Amino acid sequence: xxxxxxxxxxxxxxxxxxxxxxxxxxxxxxxxxxxxxxxxxxxxxxxxxxxxxxxxxxxxxxxxxxxxxxxxxxxxxxxxxxxxxxxxxxxxxxxxxxxxxxxxxxxxxxxxxxxxxxxxxxxxxxxxxxxxxxxxxxxxxxxxxxxxxxxxxxxxxxxxxxxxxxxxxxxxxxxxxxxxxxxxxxxxxxxxxxxxxxxxxxxxxxxxxxxxxxxxxxxxxxxxxxxxxxxxxxxxxxxxxxxxxxxxxxxxxxxxxxxxxxxxxxxxxxxxxxxxxxxxxxxxxxxxxxxxxxxxxxxxxxxxxxxxxxxxxxxxxxxxxxxxxxxxxxxxxxxxxxxxxxxxxxxxxxxxxxxxxxxxxxxxxxxxxxxxxxxxxxxxxxxxxxxxxxxxxxxxxxxxxxxxxxxxxxxxxxxxxxxxxxxxxxxxxxxxxxxxxxxxxxxxxxxxxxxxxxxxxxxxxxxxxxxxx
Numbered sequence: 001x002x003x004x005x006x007x008x009x010x011x012x013x014x015x016x017x018x019x020x021x022x023x024x025x026x027x028x029x030x031x032x033x034x035x036x037x038x039x040x041x042x043x044x045x046x047x048x049x050x051x052x053x054x055x056x057x058x059x060x061x062x063x064x065x066x067x068x069x070x071x072x073x074x075x076x077x078x079x080x081x082x083x084x085x086x087x088x089x090x091x092x093x094x095x096x097x098x099x100x101x102x103x104x105x106x107x108x109x110x111x112x113x114x115x116x117x118x119x120x121x122x123x124x125x126x127x128x129x130x131x132x133x134x135x136x137x138x139x140x141x142x143x144x145x146x147x148x149x150x151x152x153x154x155x156x157x158x159x160x161x162x163x164x165x166x167x168x169x170x171x172x173x174x175x176x177x178x179x180x181x182x183x184x185x186x187x188x189x190x191x192x193x194x195x196x197x198x199x200x201x202x203x204x205x206x207x208x209x210x211x212x213x214x215x216x217x218x219x220x221x222x223x224x225x226x227x228x229x230x231x232x233x234x235x236x237x238x239x240x241x242x243x244x245x246x247x248x249x250x251x252x253x254x255x256x257x258x259x260x261x262x263x264x265x266x267x268x269x270x271x272x273x274x275x276x277x278x279x280x281x282x283x284x285x286x287x288x289x290x291x292x293x294x295x296x297x298x299x300x301x302x303x304x305x306x307x308x309x310x311x312x313x314x315x316x317x318x319x320x321x322x323x324x325x326x327x328x329x330x331x332x333x334x335x336x337x338x339x340x341x342x343x344x345x346x347x348x349x350x351x352x353x354x355x356x357x358x359x360x361x362x363x364x365x366x367x368x369x370x371x372x373x374x375x376x377x378x379x380x381x382x383x384x385x386x387x388x389x390x391x392x393x394x395x396x397x398x399x400x401x402x403x404x405x406x407x408x409x410x411x412x413x414x415x416x417x418x419x420x421x422x423x424x425x426x427x428x429x430x431x432x433x434x435x436x437x438x439x440x441x442x443x444x445x446x447x448x449x450x451x452x453x454x455x456x457x458x459x460x461x462x463x464x465x466x467x468x469x
Contacts, residue, residue, distance in 0.1 A: 148174025
């Protein structure tokens with residue numbers, strides 16, 4: 001056996017199950033051939049730095065599955081490869097991340113997205129027609145460059161320059177949305193076992209790609225390692241905004257620890273109340289900071305258009321990595337978005353989005369005050385699309401989700417967002433894509449379900465225990 005199995009002590013999957021899954025994959029792919037002898041349990045335990053009983057339990061599980069055979073005095077041997085017709089894909093892929101099925105027919109607070117009914121479809125159609133009627137359609141439909149459609153790149157570079165978030169040492173890369181930007185940064189900057197500072201709770205799309213890369217997640221408030229990825233404006237899931245004093249403190253800590261600071265800034269254009277605060281890039285333009293932005297929250301999520309601004313060496317590495325994954329982002333979408341922006345249609349739509357978002361936020365805060373059970377707390381965002389609710393002790397939002405969906409409302413439970421400690425009593429409510437009247441109705445239903453569970457628990461506590469004789 002040439003390659004030792006890789007075990008993750010921080011995973012919720014027991015070590016012996018991880019070890020069993022590693023051997024299953026190696027047997028299924030032929031890395032471990034039929035008849036090959038596995039290391040003795042004591043030997044392998046020493047190599048992996050685990051208890052011998054962990055290895056013994058993994059071997060026992062493999063024997064139960066018929067994949068190895070133990071012979072007294074001789075050891076354990078591979079019994080044979082799994083036939084192609086009966087590959088256990090769940091074991092081979094080993095993807096334990098929990099998924100929550102959301103019923104599309106309910107009032108859904110589960111997705112952090114803009115309201116579809118406000119999409120300016122006619123304006124978008126005109127932008128498409130203008131691009132289709134232009135003289136450079138052929139080049140737009142040709143293979144492009146991994147950096148992005150150059151006219152849109154130049155537009156975004158000039159916007160960044162005027163805003164004060166671009167220095168002569170910076171460059172810009174267009175990506176397939178914010179999510180690809182985060183994934184590319186993980187591929188370039190994160191090595192297995194490296195610590196990455198994030199918020200807690202944190203956006204699961206970031207959490208999952210970092211864990212996939214073998215990162216160890218830490219709360220940024222407990223110190224900054226080599227890399228930190230933060231969302232200071234209307235953070236997902238809490239909706240909170242980092243005060244200016246804290247931003248300056250984070251930058252001081254980043255300088256002292258030589259921390260690369262990535263700012264996920266996809267919500268800042270959706271401020272409904274209060275004054276905007278400067279980004280990390282504005283406060284320290286020449287520090288080791290990079291800025292992620294996207295059109296997804298202020299325009300059309302389906303176009304998948306984001307970008308990264310950062311030091312030129314970093315952008316070069318991201319561009320090279322992007323070329324390996326998809327060659328380049330769709331140029332037609334980029335050309336249409338450029339036309340949509342240059343025509344003034346984007347600014348007009350953004351103004352409507354802010355007005356609509358302000359009404360939705362007001363409806364959400366008012367409904368929370370009226371309907372959530374006594375003892376609940378929640379954040380009070382000044383913008384964005386989400387807010388965070390913590391229910392009274394004893395309520396489990398993961399268990400209650402199925403019940404609220406039967407009543408016609410969905411959300412994402414706190415379990416999805418935690419970094420270190422499960423947040424079973426919390427939930428994220430994404431109000432941006434829900435009409436104000438539906439927001440009020442949905443939170444009223446949630447409040448009714450939550451209060452009924454509290455009453456049920458109190459009733460159970462009052463009932464005398466049954467005497468068994």
